[in-house]
Amino acid sequence: MARFKGQAAYSVDAKGRVAIPAKMRSALTPEAQGTFTLTKGFEKCIYAYPQDGWKVKEDEYSELNVNNRKARHLVRMILMWAEEVSLDGQGRISLPRSLSDYAGIGDRALIIGAMDRIEIWDPEAFEDYLQEQTTDQETLAEEVMGS
Amino acid sequence: MARFKGQAAYSVDAKGRVAIPAKMRSALTPEAQGTFTLTKGFEKCIYAYPQDGWKVKEDEYSELNVNNRKARHLVRMILMWAEEVSLDGQGRISLPRSLSDYAGIGDRALIIGAMDRIEIWDPEAFEDYLQEQTTDQETLAEEVMGS
DNA sequence: GGAAAACTCCCCACTTTTCCCCACTTTCCT
């Protein structure tokens, strides 16, 4: 499965298209077939899962019981924002309006590699996000990983 | 089996027809033969199962114990609203009056992909539904899917 | 029983959106 890292800012053209950095494109496995599933991020950004990685998530959701009210709601909330997009001949994807609105993306986008997914941020929204984070990296690492 | 995702609003014409999004149409397996079974949703919406998926549901219901009063009632309630519809040449289905009345659908419909089924909502009814949901997505995910 | 109304299922026609392709500019690498 692909692992993404790095970050770069790209322009979003009038048609809502953004280039995916060449480095990340080459990290894609053939199984992903140049296709991503975009969803709302937990933060104010768009998550882009390569097709093969998304498949795994989807399998988890498909096993939830439809007869459970909360499970139905969860599946609805997640899947309704999910949208499949493919790379065009120039290595770009086009961002659905609903998602770019949610993430507040205008004519620039910050693309961040985050392990099994790529995150697409509005540059200012990402700045704001950073400001909100008070804990320094060292402390964070200890809290999360130091047992 | 087809897996549906995404969401889009479509108009319902004077004849009660709605387009099924092209993305969802292409997710249909050949076995579904462009046919859906519509039923009352558990929420105030219409559920549309592709023919092959509906078959599975039907099998589940048929295995319920006929000697159980509640089971008999459940099956009755579900089947009495079930209606089979097919895509026309333009990729639309027509909504039976009884079901669109139940869902409160007027001249616009919100189509949501929810795994093995498609949901058809009145846009305002869906807004209301969202208002009623209090739990945020992260909490919900934890409750439903475990740690 | 028969006419009128309603509904279904074909069409066809028009508008809008999407996506595919080509071309130009910029950056990177040797």
Added chain:
DNA sequence: AGGAAAGTGGGGAAAAGTGGGGAGTTTTCC
């Protein structure tokens, strides 16, 4: 410095969405 790869922009064909006409069937109601 020069060539290749990466990034950016736009035009045009094809597909998707929308609306309506009209034949054939069913339902309704007098």
